Amino acid sequence: MGVSLSAVWTQIFPPKDRAPITEKNLGSQKGKVFIVTGGSSGIGYELTKLLYAAGAKVYILSRTPANVDAAIQRIEEAYADVDKSDLGSLHFVPLDLEDLESVRDAARSFKEKETRLDVLFCNAGLAAVPGNKRTKQGIEMHLGVNTVAHVLLERSLLPILTATAKVAPKDSVRVVWSASIVVDCMAPTGGVPPSFLETPGTNIGVKYSISKTAAWFSASQLAREHGRESGVVNIAGNPGTYFTNVWRFTPTIISYVFRFFMRDTVFGAYTYLWMGFSNEVTMEAAEEGRYGICDGRWHPGQREDLVLANLAVEDGGTGEAKRYMEWVDEKIGPFLDV
Template identity: 60%
Template sequence: MPLLGVGLATIWSQFFPPKNPPITENNVPSLSGKVFIVTGGSSGIGYELSKILYGAGGKVYILSRTKSNVEAAIAKIKSEVHPTEGKELGGLEFIHMDLEDLASVQSAAKEFVAKEARLDVLFNNAGVAHLPAEKRTKQGLEYHHGVNSVGHVLLSKLLMPILSETAKKSPPNSARVVWPASIMVELTSPAGGVLVSQLDTPSPKIDEHYSASKAANWFAASEFAKRSGRETGVVSIAGNPGSFVTNVWRSTPGFLYYPFLPLLRKPVQGAYTYLWMGFSEEVNMDEAVAGRYATCDGRWHPGQREDLLLALKSEEEGGTGRAKGYFDWCEGKIAPFSTL
């Protein structure tokens, strides 16, 4: 049965996904010698992901705004994770980054490349939801788009050279950028996913801004893959990690939050989706260039809304070109900050 352009079973399976995720902390491969970035890794899904990566031997940089929160998260992870036979622990480090300020994103990228010679996977995890319609970033962008998407577009662009260098000395398809979307992409995003013509003059529809910013992450992943994926060797992939009890709900009114509460799961299960997007052999350049979209807890989405699929295609390809339009708009906004 269709619901809002997708099958009812598709919606249901994102709230109640199949059991036995393909990749968990119990079978993730050794990540010794590999380097990762997790934005917003001090709580929620990002915290659980950082914990798993560290436990598997990866060196994890948590890019976040509040140093004290990250330091507390790192201390907690180290107190809970212990080496097991045949595996060594990785490392955990903090780099300050405030996604509402593109200058801060630029500074964080510069600090990272000064410290490291490789980056295996960038997890663009951080995000906000349900903030006042009038709230703006330092550069005057609508807040959900600025933090959830535009800041991560800039970070990905600035780190693409080091990701590409890592791709050259790694197995094919292993250097990646992972982008989080949401069930709200198909439930409440506007026709075409993102209203590019309204990005500079946003409407007062708060929930639409959030869902559109998550659709924008999918569009950004697709455009990175199409424009430079085969040249750089870096796979950019987006997907819905699921719905969880995390801090993203802290600004949501109770009358919206509590009806959803029975459907929310533990954040670690969201980390399993990230692990699949970050390490599964099913995820490759061909799928990324095609604009494939992952879903919880590690599988391909069975079929998105037709208007969103058309948005991924250019007008020459028979689509609406909405993804291209969004990415071009982003490039204009990040241009003053796009070099290190």
Template identity: 50%
Template structure:
């Protein structure tokens, strides 16, 4: 990995996003889930999908925040005054992604609302937390960064794999997708191999909140690759669904609320507005340049809708099993997640 690979994630080409709210094709008839959809990048993603005619479910913790976001989104298009804009619909489902019982309840509620003939075209696993010193344990006693940024989304994806697969069977090839949120810190500060072996043995043995954050985002890349690799017609992980990790970029969002104030202050001048992060998600979710082959080989998207120019060698090796000459860390992490969510899959 070169310095240029880091630089381009902090300073992407100006006006270089291939897909934006101005040229996204109609999404009428399609169904989307955006976790953390009431604020930041999730809010902008929900807004754009609604404006394109999509049916959007916001899965987020706060009903008040979700209702306020829905009001703002509807007002945005009402004020636009363009009679040609055919908006979709917005729906709130309460979910705390760090609480696996809440995740299960949210998935069940979504499936009930969609019914037996329902669909799910794209799942945006967007919700997350920044580096938080002395973060609390989750309701199930898990380490907070991983549970919030990664394991909770693993569970949600497992629970929704059947409806994603059914939608893929009646949709054009490679158009049903799951987008996993990553970070530039995957490249910059994640440990060798992406996730320490020690963490998998004892999650609370790692104390540095910055490493925990970076590793939890690396974990999402690992999950995207493993879900793509494990799909089969009769499997529990789905079939025909493209899983892709993406670093949406660095933005002014609520993710900074627990980060050390000095770090947030120093980085503030180079942070962008969240809508640009939504553009990254749009490319990852809808571009014809993204295929199942890319997902299986572990390619990785970056802001504002481009392929990563070259990941770290140790992380690429982590995506491959030992029989392929790799370290097998991605496979190990996926199976570790399976063990932690198994009681919530029935």
């Protein structure tokens, strides 16, 4: 597998009560604007709830209006007894990650409403989609939803992220990418085989692991490409293992077994808080391709083949991540509206 047992173990059974950033020390986020894709359920819901309680303006980008409305109502009711002046606000922008046209339209809609964006949390995703389903633009479903659509969203929102970085503290404007323990355990050699991009095969576990490895690669490549110029930090990490909607296509017997390792989704939100707010997360770390793990720590040592794949040939790597991003840019190019 190429990764130590201890590195896997600490992600399945992270130290208890060790999250560096929680609602207790997050601090006020008044005046700041955030996007959480898939913020109406699971980890995204818990993150949205924490940001709202801290006074942030949070945009939930999701596909189903009824689900978002219900989530907003639950969050507001949870803080019904709190002084409204201490709370933030919650807003909805339609987003279907299976359709790059919808991603483009969501970015346009947000930019019509705001001139600031402090952190984009690329949280939404899916796993174990049966069959050989593809997105509207013909991209393998896991890869298209979990990664390619979010690359388009990041690139479309880069101007507003960059503008915010010019007036915000150094390295505080970020794009946070959701990866997974399957990057360590199931990703094929090199992470994203070129053959997979057009001929994905049938193994749903491999499809998911490739999509999550691609999320890490995307974060690192984007950081190296425009981080210094834009001031925007792109960082990826494994928020942990939780029973969320991402499991909705998983066979019952498999999800039942994994339930024994799953924790409360709020701990996943704590990992996002660390990636989104910790001073340990810097532009230098992003450019190096560093990778966070639950509940807010750096990975103790990733697979060598993936580390090399994430590096350019001129830097001693294999250049596979760079080639992957070139392929992504070809796919999203017609929908890029900046």
